[in-house]
Amino acid sequence: MNDQAYVRFHNIVKKFGTVVANDSIDLDVQRGEILAILGENGSGKSTLMNMLSGIYMPDSGSITIDGKPAVIRSPKDSIKLGIGMIHQHFKLIDRFTGYQNIMTGITSNTLGYKKSVKKITELMDKYELHIDLDKYVYDMSVGEKQTLEIIKVMFRGAEVLILDEPTAVLTPEEITKLFVILRNMRKAGHAIIIITHKLNEVMEISDRVTVLRKGKNVGTLNTNQTNILELTELMVGRPMEPIIRRVECEPGDVYLSVEDVTAYNHEGIKVLDNISFELSSHEIVGVAGVAGSGQRELCEVIAGLYPVKKGSVSCMNQEIVGKTPGEIIKMGVSMSFIPEDRLGMGLVSSMDITDNMLLKTYRDGKGLFINRNPAREMARNIVKKMDIVTPGISTPVSKLSGGNIQKVLLGREIESNPKVLVTAYAVRGLDIGASYTIYDMLNKQKEKGVAVLYIGEDLDTLIQLCDRIIVMFSGKIAGIVDARNATKEQLGLMMTGKVMMYV
Amino acid sequence: MNLTNLQLFLSAAVIAGTPLLFATLGEIITEKAGNLNLGIEGMMLMGAVVGFITAYNQGNPILALIAAFLAGAFGSLIYAFLTVSLRVNHEVSGLALTTFGTGFAGFLGQAYVGKVVPGNVRQAFGNIKIPLLGDIPFIGEILFNKDPMVYLSYIVVIIIGIYLYRTRKGLNLKAIGENPAAADAAGINISLYKYVNILIGGALCGLGGAYLSLIYVPAWQESVVAGRGWIAVALVIFVTWNPYKAIAGAYLFGGLDILGFRLQKFQLNIPQYFLDMLPYAATIIILVIASVKRSKKNLPPQSMGIPYFRENR
Ligand SMILES: Nc1ncnc2c1ncn2[C@@H]1O[C@H](COP(=O)(O)OP(=O)(O)OP(=O)(O)O)[C@@H](O)[C@H]1O
Ligand SMILES: [Mg+2]
Numbered sequence: 090m091n092d093q094a095y096v097r098f099h100n101i102v103k104k105f106g107t108v109v110a111n112d113s114i115d116l117d118v119q120r121g122e123i124l125a126i127l128g129e130n131g132s133g134k135s136t137l138m139n140m141l142s143g144i145y146m147p148d149s150g151s152i153t154i155d156g157k158p159a160v161i162r163s164p165k166d167s168i169k170l171g172i173g174m175i176h177q178h179f180k181l182i183d184r185f186t187g188y189q190n191i192m193t194g195i196t197s198n199t200l201g202y203k204k205s206v207k208k209i210t211e212l213m214d215k216y217e218l219h220i221d222l223d224k225y226v227y228d229m230s231v232g233e234k235q236t237l238e239i240i241k242v243m244f245r246g247a248e249v250l251i252l253d254e255p256t257a258v259l260t261p262e263e264i265t266k267l268f269v270i271l272r273n274m275r276k277a278g279h280a281i282i283i284i285t286h287k288l289n290e291v292m293e294i295s296d297r298v299t300v301l302r303k304g305k306n307v308g309t310l311n312t313n314q315t316n317i318l319e320l321t322e323l324m325v326g327r328p329m330e331p332i333i334r335r336v337e338c339e340p341g342d343v344y345l346s347v348e349d350v351t352a353y354n355h356e357g358i359k360v361l362d363n364i365s366f367e368l369s370s371h372e373i374v375g376v377a378g379v380a381g382s383g384q385r386e387l388c389e390v391i392a393g394l395y396p397v398k399k400g401s402v403s404c405m406n407q408e409i410v411g412k413t414p415g416e417i418i419k420m421g422v423s424m425s426f427i428p429e430d431r432l433g434m435g436l437v438s439s440m441d442i443t444d445n446m447l448l449k450t451y452r453d454g455k456g457l458f459i460n461r462n463p464a465r466e467m468a469r470n471i472v473k474k475m476d477i478v479t480p481g482i483s484t485p486v487s488k489l490s491g492g493n494i495q496k497v498l499l500g501r502e503i504e505s506n507p508k509v510l511v512t513a514y515a516v517r518g519l520d521i522g523a524s525y526t527i528y529d530m531l532n533k534q535k536e537k538g539v540a541v542l543y544i545g546e547d548l549d550t551l552i553q554l555c556d557r558i559i560v561m562f563s564g565k566i567a568g569i570v571d572a573r574n575a576t577k578e579q580l581g582l583m584m585t586g587k588v589m590m591y592v
Numbered sequence: 593m594n595l596t597n598l599q600l601f602l603s604a605a606v607i608a609g610t611p612l613l614f615a616t617l618g619e620i621i622t623e624k625a626g627n628l629n630l631g632i633e634g635m636m637l638m639g640a641v642v643g644f645i646t647a648y649n650q651g652n653p654i655l656a657l658i659a660a661f662l663a664g665a666f667g668s669l670i671y672a673f674l675t676v677s678l679r680v681n682h683e684v685s686g687l688a689l690t691t692f693g694t695g696f697a698g699f700l701g702q703a704y705v706g707k708v709v710p711g712n713v714r715q716a717f718g719n720i721k722i723p724l725l726g727d728i729p730f731i732g733e734i735l736f737n738k739d740p741m742v743y744l745s746y747i748v749v750i751i752i753g754i755y756l757y758r759t760r761k762g763l764n765l766k767a768i769g770e771n772p773a774a775a776d777a778a779g780i781n782i783s784l785y786k787y788v789n790i791l792i793g794g795a796l797c798g799l800g801g802a803y804l805s806l807i808y809v810p811a812w813q814e815s816v817v818a819g820r821g822w823i824a825v826a827l828v829i830f831v832t833w834n835p836y837k838a839i840a841g842a843y844l845f846g847g848l849d850i851l852g853f854r855l856q857k858f859q860l861n862i863p864q865y866f867l868d869m870l871p872y873a874a875t876i877i878i879l880v881i882a883s884v885k886r887s888k889k890n891l892p893p894q895s896m897g898i899p900y901f902r903e904n905r
C-alpha cells in the first residue's frame with residue numbers, strides 16, 4: 090500500500106452473470122507515476138478500469154480519489170473527478186471532425202469556436218500532440234485517432250489518464266511518440282495507468298506494475314526490481330520461457346504461387362506493384378513491413394476480395410484470380426485478418442461461438458435444416474484448445490474480452506483444415522500465453538504440411554517463427570530473406586526502402 | 593392582384609406541405625437522437641383529434657394548438673418509455689404507437705365526425721400578409737401571405753437548424769445518434785437527451801396533425817392524416833436529416849399531394865387513381881434512390897434504431 094495514492098481501489102468486485110471479472114481487487118496509483126497493468130486476456134483489466142471511468146458500477150468495494158470516497162455512477166461523474174480513459178475500442182464519432190469530437194459533451198458554453206481552438210492548440214503544443222482539428226475521423230489513421238482521444242481527455246482537464254492497450258495497433262514510431270507524451274504527462278504530475286500485453290513496453294515506460302490473473306490482483310512490483318521472466322510467471326501462473334520454437338521441416342510442393350501481381354485501389358493508386366513469391370507446403374513465410382505497405386491488399390487478393398489488375402495467383406496449380414471467395418475457400422485457402430479495430434472482420438459479434446463456426450462451414454451441411462452438432466463440437470474444441478475464457482459456447486462473441494474474440498476467429502480458420510493458411514496480425518492484442526498458443530498452432534499446421542503466410546508486426550517473432558521473410562515497402566517487395574540469418578536491423582532498413590535484397 | 597395558375601398551385605403546395613414539414617422536423621430530431629419512431633402517423637392523429645376537440649369545445653385557437661402539442665408529446669412519451677427506458681425494439685414500438693394513435697383518435701373523435709372548426713378559430717388561422725416580404729413579386733404571395741401556423745413552421749425550421757448546427761447541445765444530440773457509447777463516455781446524459789428530443793419530436797408531429805384538422809380540412813374526419821405520417825418517414829431520408837432541406841422536400845410532396853386534384857380541371861386522360869398514387873409512388877422511388885446513392889455525409893445517424901445500454905457490448 091502506498092500513502093500518497095491518488096486513486097485507490099478497495100476490494101472491488103464485479104460480476105457479469107456467473108463470470109467474476111474482478112474478484113476483490115485492491116490497487117492504487119499516485120500522481121507523477123505510470124502504473125502498468127498486466128494480465129492475460131479476460132483477466133479483468135478493462136473491466137476494472139471501466140469502473141473508474143463510469144462505464145460499469147462495482148458490485149461491491151469502493152474507490153477513493155485523493156483520499157476522498159468517490160461515487161462514480163456514470164462517465165459524467167468520472168470526468169468531473171478528473172478521470173480520462175482511452176478505451177480499448179476507440180470512442181470516437183466517425184462522422185465528426187477532430188474538433189467536434191473534442192467538444193462533444195463539453196458543458197461550459199462560454200467558449201466560442203476561436204477560443205476553443207486556441208485552447209486546444211495550446212494543449213497540443215504543451216504535450217507535443219498534433220493533429221488536424223478539421224479532419225474527419227473516418228479519414229484519420231489509427232495513430233491520429235489515438236492522439237485525438239488523448240487531446241479529448243486532456244481538454245476535459247484529466248488528472249488521471251487510463252490507456253487501455255494503446256499500443257496494440259500502433260506502429261513502432263507511433264509508440265515511441267506516445268511514450269514521449271506519457272513521460273511529459275508524468276512530469277506534469279498526472280497519474281497514468283496503462284494496460285498492455287507487451288512486456289518490453291512495461292519495462293520501458295512504467296514505474297510500477299500490477300499483475301491480474303483470473304480477476305485477482307496477484308502482485309504489484311516496482312518495475313526496476315523485476316524482469317520479464319518474473320512478470321510472465323506471475324501473469325500465467327507457471328514458469329514459461331519466452332522463446333518461439335521454429336519447427337524444422339523439408340519444404341514440400343509449391344502450394345501458392347503469386348506472379349507479377351499488380352493492383353490499384355479505388356483512387357487509382359498502385360497498392361501492389363509486381364508482387365511475386367512462392368509458398369510451399371511445410372513452410373511458414375513471414376511478411377514484414379510498415380503498416381499500409383500493401384499487406385492488407387495482398388491478403389485480400391489471395392482471398393479473392395480485391396481486384397487484380399495484372400498477374401496471377403495460383404493455388405496448387407489452379408488459378409485463383411477471377412474466382413469468388415467461396416470457391417477459393419473450397420480450394421483450401423483460408424485467410425484471417427485481424428483488423429486494427431479487432432472487431433468486425435470475419436465474426437458476427439452478436440452471434441455465439443457455435444453460430445460463428447457455422448458461418449464458415451455451413452456449406453458442408455446437407456438438407457434444409459441446420460445441424461448444429463458438428464459446429465458445437467468444433468466450438469467446444471476451439472474453446473478447449475485455445476483456452477478461451479467464456480461462460481460457454483452459446484455466449485455472444487461480443488461479450489468476450491478482446492483477446493478471446495480473436496482466438497475464436499483464428500481457431501475457426503485453423504479448424505477448417507486449409508492447404509494454405511494466410512493470417513494477418515494474428516496476435517494483435519493477445520497476451521503472451523495466447524500468442525504462444527497461436528505460434529504453436531501455426532507450427533503444428535506447418536508440420537501437417539500446410540503452407541502458412543504469416544503477416545506480422547513484431548520483427549523478433551518473424552525472425553524466430555518463420556522460414557523466410559518477405560519484406561514489403563510501399564506496395565513492392567523490397568526483398569525476401571532467410572529468417573535464420575536475418576537481423577532486425579537489416580529488416581528495418583528494408584522496410585523503409587533503404588536496402589533491397591533477394592535470397 | 594391577379595394570381596397565375598402556377599402561383600396558385602405553389603401556394604397550395606406550401607399549405608399541403610406544412611403538416612408534412614412539422615412531422616418531418618419532429619422525426620429529424622428524433623432520429624438524430626438515434627431513435628427511429630415509426631409512430632408519426634399515430635402522433636399526428638392524436639394531435640389532430642385533441643386539437644380539434646379543444647378548438648370545438650373551447651373556441652380558443654392557442655389552447656387548441658397547445659393541446660395538440662401535448663397530445664403529440666404524450667404519444668411519443670409512450671414510445672420513449674418503451675425504447676429508452678425499457679429498450680424495446682424501435683420499429684415495434686413505433687408501429688404500436690401508430691396503432692394506438694389511430695384507435696385513440698377514432699375513439700375520441702367518434703362524437704365529432706363531420707363537425708366543423710368554429711368560425712372564430714378559423715378566422716384566427718386566416719391568412720396574414722407579412723409587410724414587405726409579402727410584397728415580393730411572385731414568391732411573396734406564395735410564402736408570406738399565409739396562416740400563422742405556416743409562419744410558426746418557418747420559425748421551427750430556423751430554431752432546429754440553429755440547434756443542430758450551431759449549438760453544443762445539438763452537437764451532443766448528433767453524437768448520441770452516431771455513437772451512443774462515445775457520447776456516453778464523453779459525459780452526455782443519453783436518456784435525458786433522448787427523452788427531450790423524442791418528446792419535442794412527437795409534439796411537432798402533433799402540431800402537424802392539428803394543422804390538418806384545424807386549417808387544412810378544417811373539420812373532423814377519421815382519415816384526416818391519410819398516410820402523411822409515412823410520407824414524413826421517407827421525407828426525412830429524402831432531405832438527408834437536414835431541417836432546411838425539409839422545407840423544400842415537404843413542399844415538393846405537398847405539391848404532389850394536390851397535383852391530382854389540380855389537374856382534374858384540365859381533363860387529362862390520366863386515371864384519377866394514378867394521380868392519387870403520386871406522393872406514395874414518389875416515396876418509394878425516393879427510398880430506392882436513397883439506398884443506391886449514398887455518400888458519407890448523407891448517411892442516417894449510425895446508431896439509429898439500436899437501443900443503447902451502457903453495460904452491453
Ligand atoms: N459487458 C460484459 N458482459 C458480459 N461479460 C463481460 C462484459 N465485460 C466483460 N465481460 C467478461 O469479463 C471478463 C473480463 O473481461 P475484460 O474485458 O475486463 O478482460 P481484459 O483483461 O481487458 O482482456 P483483454 O486483454 O482481452 O482485453 C471476461 O471473461 C469477459 O468475457
Ligand atoms: Mg481489455
